[in-house]
Amino acid sequence: KNATLGARTLTITGSNPRRNGTASLYVIGPKKLDITVGQVLAARQGQQTVLVSGLAPSEPVTVSYRGNVILKDGVADADGSFSYAFNVGNKAGDHTVTVTGADPSRTGSYIFPVA
Numbered sequence: 001k002n003a004t005l006g007a008r009t010l011t012i013t014g015s016n017p018r019r020n021g022t023a024s025l026y027v028i029g030p031k032k033l034d035i036t037v038g039q040v041l042a043a044r045q046g047q048q049t050v051l052v053s054g055l056a057p058s059e060p061v062t063v064s065y066r067g068n069v070i071l072k073d074g075v076a077d078a079d080g081s082f083s084y085a086f087n088v089g090n091k092a093g094d095h096t097v098t099v100t101g102a103d104p105s106r107t108g109s110y111i112f113p114v115a
Contacts, residue, residue, distance in 0.1 A: 005029050007057075026056045033099055033108030042088045042114045050097045050110065055080040059106075064098045066091075076101075088114045 005027050013020040031054060038049035050063060061074035061082050066089075076082045088095065091114065098109040 026059075028056050028059070028102060028106065030103070030105035031101070033101060033106060035097070035099055035108040035110045037097065037110050037112050038085075040112065042112060044088065044090050044092060044114055046088055046114075047085050048088050048097070048112065049083055049085045050099060052076070052082040052099050052108070053080065055082055055101055055106075059102050062100045064100070066095050 007024060007026050010023045010025055011020060012022070033055065034053045036051045038051065039046075042048045052061070055061065055076035057076060057078050057080055059076040059080070061071070061076055061084075062069060063071040063074060063084050063086070065086060070086055071084055074082055074084060082099070086097075094111050094113050096109050096111050098107060100107045
């Protein structure tokens, strides 16, 4: 609850002091993700790209479009960025793309028109 966010090294020591090891972990917390899209206006049946920053390195990512999960096994790159291209379909109007990180409290959405 009070851990500092970011990369941390965890050291594990067994009952024998010579039995130890280390592991790296990345502490995350709730966050509104920074999301943009590649095109301000997407053409029907065209491609749109969602661009996300502010994720943890290698953080799992889920992408939903119009309320449906379209990608559930995305992974952020080493600098915490992620992008994904998808077809917007044939329905015109304002549509929402939502990205969720490793925890449901790490999410963001972007609304864009399809014409």
